[in-house]
Amino acid sequence: xxxxxxxxxDVKEALSIKEVISAVEEGYIAYxxxxxxxPDIVSMEIPEYNGETDIKSCYNKLxxxxxxxIASLFSNNGKDSDLPTMIGTVLLFDGKTxxxxxxxxxxxxxxxxxxxxxxxxxKLLARxxxxxxxxxxxxxxxxxxxxxxxxxxxIQEVRVYSEYQKELAKYxxxxxxxxxxxxxxxxxxxxxxxxxxxxxxxxxxxKYFVDKSLVKPGMHIVAVGADMAGKNEWDPEIFRxxxxxNDSIPQCVSLGETRNAIVSGxxxxxxxxxxxxxxxxxxxxxxxxxxxxxxxxTTGMGIQDNVTAARVYEIAKEKGLxxxxxxx
Amino acid sequence: xxxxxxxxxDVKEALSIKEVISAVEEGYIAYxxxxxxxPDIVSMEIPEYNGETDIKSCYNKLxxxxxxxIASLFSNNGKDSDLPTMIGTVLLFDGKTxxxxxxxxxxxxxxxxxxxxxxxxxKLLARxxxxxxxxxxxxxxxxxxxxxxxxxxxIQEVRVYSEYQKELAKYxxxxxxxxxxxxxxxxxxxxxxxxxxxxxxxxxxxKYFVDKSLVKPGMHIVAVGADMAGKNEWDPEIFRxxxxxNDSIPQCVSLGETRNAIVSGxxxxxxxxxxxxxxxxxxxxxxxxxxxxxxxxTTGMGIQDNVTAARVYEIAKEKGLxxxxxxx
Numbered sequence: 173x174x175x176x177x178x179x180x181x182d183v184k185e186a187l188s189i190k191e192v193i194s195a196v197e198e199g200y201i202a203y204x205x206x207x208x209x210x211p212d213i214v215s216m217e218i219p220e221y222n223g224e225t226d227i228k229s230c231y232n233k234l235x236x237x238x239x240x241x242i243a244s245l246f247s248n249n250g251k252d253s254d255l256p257t258m259i260g261t262v263l264l265f266d267g268k269t270x271x272x273x274x275x276x277x278x279x280x281x282x283x284x285x286x287x288x289x290x291x292x293x294x295k296l297l298a299r300x301x302x303x304x305x306x307x308x309x310x311x312x313x314x315x316x317x318x319x320x321x322x323x324x325x326x327i328q329e330v331r332v333y334s335e336y337q338k339e340l341a342k343y344x345x346x347x348x349x350x351x352x353x354x355x356x357x358x359x360x361x362x363x364x365x366x367x368x369x370x371x372x373x374x375x376x377x378x379k380y381f382v383d384k385s386l387v388k389p390g391m392h393i394v395a396v397g398a399d400m401a402g403k404n405e406w407d408p409e410i411f412r413x414x415x416x417x418n419d420s421i422p423q424c425v426s427l428g429e430t431r432n433a434i435v436s437g438x439x440x441x442x443x444x445x446x447x448x449x450x451x452x453x454x455x456x457x458x459x460x461x462x463x464x465x466x467x468x469x470t471t472g473m474g475i476q477d478n479v480t481a482a483r484v485y486e487i488a489k490e491k492g493l494x495x496x497x498x499x500x
Numbered sequence: 501x502x503x504x505x506x507x508x509x510d511v512k513e514a515l516s517i518k519e520v521i522s523a524v525e526e527g528y529i530a531y532x533x534x535x536x537x538x539p540d541i542v543s544m545e546i547p548e549y550n551g552e553t554d555i556k557s558c559y560n561k562l563x564x565x566x567x568x569x570i571a572s573l574f575s576n577n578g579k580d581s582d583l584p585t586m587i588g589t590v591l592l593f594d595g596k597t598x599x600x601x602x603x604x605x606x607x608x609x610x611x612x613x614x615x616x617x618x619x620x621x622x623k624l625l626a627r628x629x630x631x632x633x634x635x636x637x638x639x640x641x642x643x644x645x646x647x648x649x650x651x652x653x654x655i656q657e658v659r660v661y662s663e664y665q666k667e668l669a670k671y672x673x674x675x676x677x678x679x680x681x682x683x684x685x686x687x688x689x690x691x692x693x694x695x696x697x698x699x700x701x702x703x704x705x706x707k708y709f710v711d712k713s714l715v716k717p718g719m720h721i722v723a724v725g726a727d728m729a730g731k732n733e734w735d736p737e738i739f740r741x742x743x744x745x746n747d748s749i750p751q752c753v754s755l756g757e758t759r760n761a762i763v764s765g766x767x768x769x770x771x772x773x774x775x776x777x778x779x780x781x782x783x784x785x786x787x788x789x790x791x792x793x794x795x796x797x798t799t800g801m802g803i804q805d806n807v808t809a810a811r812v813y814e815i816a817k818e819k820g821l822x823x824x825x826x827x828x
Contacts, residue, residue: 173583177505177825211542216559216566221596225566229555231544238544238553242568242591244598255501259598259828263570263589268549270572270587275603277827495825497505499605500587 174496176485178276182494186487187284189291189320192480196288197452198234199479200419204449207233210474222247230474232482236267239478241278258282262481272499274485278477281484285476287316289419289448290394293468294370295324296451296458297417298392302369303328305353308361308381308405309374310334310343313396315350317372322351325370331356333364334375362386373397373405380432384409389463395429399471406467408433414465415445423471430469502824504813506604510822514815515612517619517648520808524616525780526562527807528747532777535561538802550575558802560810564595567806569606586610590809600827602813606805609812613804615644617747617776618722621796622698623652624779624786625745626720630697631656633681636689636709636733637702638662638670641724643678645700650679653698659684661692662703690714701725701733708760712737717791723757727799734795736761742793743773751799758797 178186202208214227223246231238243260250257260278265271294302305327307314311334318330330353334340340357348355358364365371365386372394373382384407387393393414397405411433418424425431425441433439446456448468459466488494506514530536542555551574559566571588578585588606593599622630633655635642639662646658658681662668668685686692693699693714700722701710712735715721721742725733739761746752753759753769761767774784776796787794816822 177827179826180828209544211544211555212540214539214542214555214557216537216539216557218559218566218595220561223595223598225559225593225598227539227542227555227557227568229542229544231546231553233548238546238572240555240568240570242593244566244593246596246598249597253597255597255599256828259600261591261600261603261827263591265553265570265572267546267551268574269577269581269583270551270553270574271583272587272589275589275827279828497823497825498507499505499589499603500508500584500607 173271173498173500175272175499176274176488176494177497178274178484178488178494180277180279182488183276183280183484186484186491186493187280189284189288189323191483191487192284193288193291193320193323195479195483196285196476197292199475200449201452202232202234203473203475204447204453208475228474228477230478231267232475232478235479235482237478237482238265238267239263239474239481241281241477243278243282262477264481264485276481276484281477281480283312283316285480286313286396286470286472287320289470289476290317290372290396291320291324293394293417293448294321294392297466297468298325298370299390299462304367304369305330306364306368306371307332308364309397310336310340311374313374315343317374317394317396319350322353327351327353329354329356331358331364331366331368333358333361375405376403377405378402380404380407383407387465389465391465393467395467395469398429400427401431404432405429408436408438411439411467414467416443417446417448417451417466417468418444419448419470420473421447424469428469428471501599501826501828503600503827504602504816504822505825506602506812506816506822508605508607510816511604511608511812514812514819514821515608517612517616517651519811519815520612521616521619521648521651523807523811524613524804525620527803528777529780530560530562531801531803532775532781536803556802556805558806559595560803560806563810565806565810566593566595567591567802567809569609569805571606571610590805592809592813604809604812609805609808611640611644613808614641614724614798614800615648617798617804618645618700618724619648619652621722621745621776622649622720625794625796626653626698627718627790632695632697633658634692634696634699635660636692637725638664638668639702641702645702645722645724647678650681655679655681657682657684659686659692659694659696661686661689703733704731705733706730708732708735711735715793717793719793721795723795723797726757728755729759732760733757736764736766738793739767739795742795744771745774745776745779745794745796746772747776747798748801749775752797756797756799
């Protein structure tokens with residue numbers, strides 16, 4: 173049988189943010205409908221090379237496919253070699269036979285499916301008249317969040333704060349070109365939060381930098397950066413009176429920004445309003461008041477990789493991208 | 501960068517049992533020297549298609565590579581399609597950068613590295629004058645055990661018992677051709693055990709079929725079949741006075757034939773003599789008397805896949821096998 177191979181270039185050509193947003197929505201709904209098996213994340217640390225390799229796997233009963241994403245972060249890359257620091261490979265298997273359907277570069281999958289997650293949450297929870305967005309962090313994920321958000325809302329101004337000025341410069345050119353929103357580079361978190369309707373955080377910070385006093389009534393917060401115990405971007409006090417939505421409650425409680433609010437004793441797990449799949453399935457009301465503060469905490473799920481890879485595979489076949497190889 | 505792709509045919513051409521035996525020995529030694537990270541096995545069950553997909557991963561500090569094996573067993577295959585029931589893919593990554601070095605068909609890897617494990621144990625623990633081997637099960641793994649054993653010992657007669665007569669017929673032609681030993685097809689376990697110096701079990705049995713009365717002093721037993729709780733091929737009483745060696749004590753205690761002897765109260769974990777890597781490293785004496793009964797219980801480890809795949813990759817490069825694809 174033939175297995176389709178897709179390079180980073182092929183994946184880039186097949187991926188459109190719009191398609192991924194619709195795929196991730198389907199994935200969240202499948203997860204909450206009990207149609208998804210998502211084993212624990214496997215993690216190997218390779219401290220001698222400043223590296224880490226994680227494996228996220230998933231069986232999705234709805235599209236009858238099994239996905240395995242092997243994602244590595246080797247921080248020395250780019251110095252000794254010209255390899256990127258993040259390298260990923262995604263394999264897609266037929267859930268009816270176990271046959272390898274497609275092996276694709278996975279470098280772009282994580283970024284775009286995480287961007288899609290943030291955009292989906294804003295579509296559901298942000299005020300419809302949101303125009304201004306604050307973004308923390310100036311890396312690839314920060315930009316991806318904005319590209320995705322601009323697909324679903326009419327954003328006029330993007331206010332970016334990053335500790336790293338070099339990243340920021342890149343953001344301005346790239347960001348304005350891709351989103352048609354005005355990009356304002358800010359010197360402080362306070363400046364970034366000025367007039368913001370939506371705020372998105374994408375940093376690896378271990379100490380929060382957004383104080384509760386900066387969060388206005390009616391704001392929607394997308395907390396992306398915290399994906400392991402010890403990471404923290406937001407004052408946990410913000411969670412006290414907010415409507416808190418998670419991608420996966422068990423994951424966010426142990427790894428996400430939600431964890432910090434629980435560990436601080438500000439909320440308990442019972443105070444979490446919903447998983448996002450429940451909102452997409454219409455099981456609970458969305459935003460109920462204009463002055464409500466809503467928070468979406470996302471730690472990332474194997475089902476997002478699954479549905480994104482499955483969509484890439486379908487589109488690549490339609491467009492005739494990639495090459496085939498017969499493993500068996 | 502270029503990733504090497506190897507089909508089942510390429511892997512078959514690159515693999516030699518001799519090479520795999522030496523690789524697996526190195527792997528066992530690395531494991532016992534604390535040079536190996538071996539995360540828990542990931543398992544997804546797909547009952548609607550009578551399928552299961554397992555992921556075994558490993559970082560080996562000695563060869564500085566990360567391996568991920570995705571192995572599926574879909575029992576309906578071969579009926580609705582001409583796909584094999586067992587399908588596997590093995591990925592090998594550079595442990596210094598996370599770069600994907602090689603993706604190979606994994607269908608043959610599990611069989612040959614398991615065969616190598618049994619042969620290594622016989623080389624270490626069986627009587628040097630062993631001539632006759634009893635084999636339970638007539639499938640691919642039964643044959644692989646014999647091929648590997650015949651590389652390390654001068655076996656004259658192979659006595660096979662299987663519930664499935666069809667498998668047996670295949671064994672006779674194939675087995676004699678590949679091993680130059682006389683193959684005797686037996687109607688009962690008792691007949692197979694007659695005059696046997698070594699006995700190897702490779703069945704999925706859930707109820708033991710070899711009684712203690714059939715095990716003579718001086719015999720070496722290789723217990724391959726039991727790899728999950730509930731599987732059982734040997735009368736647990738055999739463990740009472742035997743020298744018990746495991747591939748991995750934690751795995752064998754929870755998943756292997758050793759588990760049955762412990763659960764029955766016949767031995768405790770403290771009675772296990774050693775892990776095989778300790779014997780290879782010369783940390784403990786091997787067989788000490790001609791009338792000693794020795795047992796090697798193997799449940800299969802990620803490190804065996806790692807070293808086997810790494811050896812296949814090296815040989816394939818030398819021989820110019822496979823094709824290259826640039827994922828990144």
